[in-house]
Amino acid sequence: MPVGTQGTVKSLSPVDLQQAGVQMVLANTYHLWVRPGHERIGKLGGLHRFMDWHGPILTDSGGYQVFSLKDMNKVTEEGVKFRSPVDGQWRMLSPEKAIEIQETLGVDVAMAFDECVEWPATEARALDGMNRTTRWLKRCIAARQHSDRTALFGIVQGGVYENLRTQHAEQLGELDLDGYAIGGLSVGEPREDLVRFTEFTAPLLPANKVRYLMGVGYPWDILDAVMAGVDLFDCVIPTRTARFGGAFTSVGKVTIKHARYRDDGGPLDPNCTCYACGRFSRAYLRHLFTSNEILAPRLLTLHNVTFYQRLLSRVRDAIQAGPAALDALRTEVRSWQRTADDQET
Numbered sequence: 001m002p003v004g005t006q007g008t009v010k011s012l013s014p015v016d017l018q019q020a021g022v023q024m025v026l027a028n029t030y031h032l033w034v035r036p037g038h039e040r041i042g043k044l045g046g047l048h049r050f051m052d053w054h055g056p057i058l059t060d061s062g063g064y065q066v067f068s069l070k071d072m073n074k075v076t077e078e079g080v081k082f083r084s085p086v087d088g089q090w091r092m093l094s095p096e097k098a099i100e101i102q103e104t105l106g107v108d109v110a111m112a113f114d115e116c117v118e119w120p121a122t123e124a125r126a127l128d129g130m131n132r133t134t135r136w137l138k139r140c141i142a143a144r145q146h147s148d149r150t151a152l153f154g155i156v157q158g159g160v161y162e163n164l165r166t167q168h169a170e171q172l173g174e175l176d177l178d179g180y181a182i183g184g185l186s187v188g189e190p191r192e193d194l195v196r197f198t199e200f201t202a203p204l205l206p207a208n209k210v211r212y213l214m215g216v217g218y219p220w221d222i223l224d225a226v227m228a229g230v231d232l233f234d235c236v237i238p239t240r241t242a243r244f245g246g247a248f249t250s251v252g253k254v255t256i257k258h259a260r261y262r263d264d265g266g267p268l269d270p271n272c273t274c275y276a277c278g279r280f281s282r283a284y285l286r287h288l289f290t291s292n293e294i295l296a297p298r299l300l301t302l303h304n305v306t307f308y309q310r311l312l313s314r315v316r317d318a319i320q321a322g323p324a325a326l327d328a329l330r331t332e333v334r335s336w337q338r339t340a341d342d343q344e345t
Contacts, residue, residue, distance in 0.1 A: 001022075001024045001025055001026040001058060001232070001233065001234040002017065002022055002025055002026070002234075002238070002239060002305050002308075003025075003026050003234055003235065003236045003239060004025045004026060004027050004051070004053075005026075005027065005028045005031050006027075006028070006031055006032070006035075007027050007032060007041075007047060007050060007051040008051060009025060009239060009301075009305070010239055010243065010297075010301065011239075011243075011294075011297055011298040011301045011302075012298070012301055012302060012305065014051070014052050014053045014054075016302055016305075017053070017305070018055075019275075020274065020302065020305045020306040020309050021306065021309035021310065021313065022055070022305065022309055023055055023056070024055055024056040024057070024058065024108075024232075025053060025055070025056075025057055025058075026057070026058050026059070026060065026234045027047060027051075027057055027058075027059050027060075027105075027107070028059060028060050028062070028065065029059045029060055029061050029062040029098055029101050029102055029105075029110075029111075030060075030062030030065040030066070030093065031065070032047070032059075032101070032105060033062070033091075033093075033101050034084050034086050034087065034091070035086055035087075038100075038101040038104045038105050039104060041104070041105055042104040042105065042106065046105060046106030047059075047105040047106055047107055048106060056108040056109065057105075057107045057108055057109070058107065058108065058109035058110075058111070058153075058234070059102050059105060059107045059109070059110060059111065060111050060214075061098045061102070061110070061111040061112060061113040061114065062093050062098055062101075062113065063098075063111075063113055063114040063115065063116050063155070063183075064116050064214075064215070066080045066082060066093060066116075067115075067116040067118070067187075069082050069085070070118070075115065075132075077132070077135070078092070078094055079092055079093050079094030079095065079097065079113070079136075080092070080093050080094075093113070094113070094139075095112070095113040095136040095137070095139035095140045095143060096139060096140075096143040098110075098111075098112075098113035098140065099113075099140050099143040099144055099145075099152075100143070102150060103144070103145055103146045103150050106149070106150070107150060108149075108150065108151060109150070109151045109152075109153060109178070109179065110150050110151065110152050110153070111152075111153050111155065111181065112133075112136065112137045112140040112141075112152060112153065112154050112155055112177075113136050113137075113140055114133040114136060114137070114155040114157060114183055115129040115132045115133050115136070115157070116129070116157070116183060116184055116187065117129035117130075117157060117159055117184055118187065118188075119159070119160070119187045119188045119189045120160075120189075121159050123159070123161050123164070125159075126157070126158055126159030126160075126161055126164055126184075127158075127161075127164055129157055129159075129184075130157040130158050130159075130164055130167075130168050133155060133157045133168075134168070134171055134172070137154050137155075137172070137175070138175075140152065141175065151178035151179060152177055152178055152179075153177060153178060153179040153180060153181050153210070153212060154172040154175065154177045154179075154180055154181065155180075155181045155182075155183035155184075155214070156168050156169050156172055156180060156181065156182055156183060156184075156201060156204075156205070157183050157184045158184065158201075159184055160189060160193050160197060162197075162200055165197065165200060165201045165204065166204060169201060169204035169205055170204070173204075173205065173206055177209070178209065178210075179209050179210035179211070179212060179232075180205040180206065180209055180210070180211055180212065181211075181212040181213070181214050182197075182198060182201050182202065182205075182211070182212070182213045182214065182230070183214050185197060185198065185213070185214070185215070185216070186214070186215035186216050186217060186235075187215075191221070194216070194217075194221065195221070195224050198213055198216075198224070198225050198228050198230065199224070199227075199228040202225070202228040202229040202230050203228070203229055205229075207229075210231050210232055211229060211230045211231050211232065212230070212231065212232040212233070213225050213230045213232070213233055214234065215234065215235055216233055216234075216235055217233070217235050217237060218237060218337070218340075219248060219308070219311055219333050219336060219337075220333050220334055220336065220337040222311070222312070222315075223315070223329065223330045223333045223334075224330075226315055226319075226326075227326070227330065238301075238304035238305055238307070238308050239301050239304065239305065241304060242297055242300035242301040242303070242304045243297040243300075243301065245257040245289050245296075245300065246300070246304075247268055247269070247300050247303055247304060247307075248304055248307050248308070248336070249268060249269035249271075249272070249307070250269055250270070250271040250272070250336075251269065251270070251271075251339070252336055252339030252340060253336070253339065253340040254268060254269075254282070256268070256282060256285050256286050256289055256296075256300065257286060257289050257290065258286075261282040261283060261285075261286045262283055262286055262287075263283055264281060264282035264283050264286075265281045265282075265283055266281060266282055267280070267281065267282070268280070268282055268285060268300075268303055269303065269307070272303065272306065272307060272310075274302055274303050274306040274307075275299070275302060276299040276300065276302050276303040277303060280299065285299060285300065311333070314329060315329065
């Protein structure tokens with residue numbers, strides 16, 4: 001799912017997203033609550049109509065945004081009181097409020113309000129956040145008014161502690177939710193912990209429900225998670241990387257601002273047929289970036305989103321073809337990772 005925090009994937013229109021193969025987008029409860037307000041969006045026909053996106057929409061509950069504002073908030077059992085950096089107002093986000101906002105927006109999938117624990121955290125701290133997440137989840141369930149149109153996903157916490165992850169997955173599995181997310185990762189921990197705890201947690205979740213890894217990630221992280229049994233992903237990496245001049249390609253990561261591309265008449269990715277790759281040279285794209293033209297991040301964003309969607313399409317085909325095809329694709333994607341690491345070095 002491309003991230004459309006404010007009800008838009010930065011620089012792309014809904015038509016762009018459709019042409020890139022996007023099926024589902026993510027928006028954000030917290031940001032849309034603060035501006036322009038969920039009640040206003042509801043009165044205007046809901047988020048689908050408001051942003052003219054007619055595919056599925058998932059909204060984060062705001063738990064991660066509260067986590068990112070940890071120096072400006074106070075967590076209590078009632079919820080989280082925080083000062084909005086947008087308008088300076090104090091607000092209280094509770095499980096009940098998170099459900100109200102998401103149902104008013106009319107989204108297809110609502111995330112339960114959780115406490116995302118920082119990394120590193122002691123086992124006692126991770127246990128406290130995990131237990132509060134469970135209590136808040138039960139309040140989210142009780143607060144639902146439109147379960148017929150808005151699915152609810154619970155979020156498994158537990159930090160980097162296998163016993164806590166096991167316990168929490170069992171607790172949430174008993175609640176028979178519409179889907180389950182692996183939370184509390186991609187918050188600064190080493191990549192080996194991200195992979196390890198994804199591989200550990202995913203099989204603990206119900207096999208007949210959607211498994212969602214929140215905030216991930218790079219193509220190679222996604223392939224590792226798919227192998228562990230994860231179905232759904234979101235991350236700002238493809239869009240944010242594009243805005244800084246980075247492109248994921250079949251020949252490795254390209255940083256288009258580098259001088260090596262100033263006379264390069266070839267396409268951004270020779271194996272991509274998106275509008276950016278089909279019409280423009282690397283030299284032209286570099287010129288746009290060095291000239292600070294708005295078209296530059298738009299074209300690279302279009303390419304990166306297309307690249308991710310085509311990768312996931314290939315993943316689905318490989319799953320159907322069998323383990324050998326999936327292993328071959330994983331090997332290919334890991335070669336991209338090595339290329340990207342070499343370029344960063």
